Every structure is written in structure tokens, then in C-alpha cells.
Amino acid sequence: FDAATAILMMQFVPVEEKAAVFNDISTRLKPQAPLVMAHMIGDPDSDEHALAMQAWRDHMEETLKDRASEVYANVSDTLHFMPDNAQTTALKDVGFTEVVRFHTKMVFGAWIAIKG
Numbered sequence: 001f002d003a004a005t006a007i008l009m010m011q012f013v014p015v016e017e018k019a020a021v022f023n024d025i026s027t028r029l030k031p032q033a034p035l036v037m038a039h040m041i042g043d044p045d046s047d048e049h050a051l052a053m054q055a056w057r058d059h060m061e062e063t064l065k066d067r068a069s070e071v072y073a074n075v076s077d078t079l080h081f082m083p084d085n086a087q088t089t090a091l092k093d094v095g096f097t098e099v100v101r102f103h104t105k106m107v108f109g110a111w112i113a114i115k116g
Contacts, residue, residue, distance in 0.1 A: 001028050004035045011040040011079045018082055023094040026053070029115040034095065038110035040105070043083040056106045084109065 004025050015023050023037055042049035053075075061068040082090075088099045096116035101109055 001033060002030060004029055005035050006035065006037040006039070008039055010037060011081065015082050016082045018080075018087070019093065022096075026094040026096060031115055033115045035091075035113045035115070036111070038108065039077060040081065040102050040107045041084055041087065041109045042081045042107050044081045045081075045108040049081065052107045059063060059106070060085070081107075087111075 010018065010021070016071070026116050028037065044050060057068070057072050060071055064071060084101065090115050091099050096113040098114040099111060100113075101111050103110035
């Protein structure tokens with residue numbers, strides 16, 4: 001393929017399976033093809049992630065009002081966060097030579113990775 005996107009999907013892939021997903025994408029891309037991704041990310045054991053998650057929760061409460069608690073309750077069961085540096089390593093390990101994070105907002109990030 002000439003390019004690939006993974007928009008708001010990688011947070012649903014268990015951490016231990018993310019490298020395999022990146023590898024599957026990499027094997028299907030032509031050399032120099034971009035992978036554009038946007039998803040939730042972070043180190044769930046860090047203070048920075050806890051602060052970002054609280055900001056996201058506050059935003060959700062303002063936006064969704066009475067549904068916010070229900071949505072947030074499902075986060076720990078359905079979302080799988082991976083630290084940014086671990087994701088970059090996993091991408092480079094399967095053949096992406098350039099990985100650039102071009103957007104950050106609370107617990108969301110967006111990247112472009114170029115297949116080597």
C-alpha cells in the first residue's frame with residue numbers, strides 16, 4: 001500500500017499485541033510509505049498520565065454531562081495505554097525509520113511514521 005491510517009483504534013489493542021499490529025501494517029506498506037495514527041496514549045503509572053486523564057475526565061463531564069461517568073468507567077476495561085517511547089521503539093523495530101508526534105492534547109496524540 002502507498003499509505004495507511006490507524007485513527008482512534010490502537011488504544012483498543014492490548015499492549016502486548018501492539019508490536020504485532022505495527023508489524024502487520026509495516027509488511028503491507030511500500031518503502032517510504034507513511035502510517036498516520038491518532039489515538040490515546042500514555043504511561044498509566046505516571047503522574048503526568050494521571051493528570052492528563054483527569055483533564056480528559058473533566059472535559060468529558062462538561063461535554064457528556066450525565067453519560068460521562070459511564071464512559072469513564074469503561075476506560076480501564078477497554079483501553080490499553082502504551083508509553084510514547086515504547087510505541088516509538090515498537091514502530092522502529094518493525095521497519096519504520098522516522099516516527100514524529102505532530103499533535104498532543106490531554107491523553108491523545110497523533111504521529112506519522114515512515115516505512116524504511
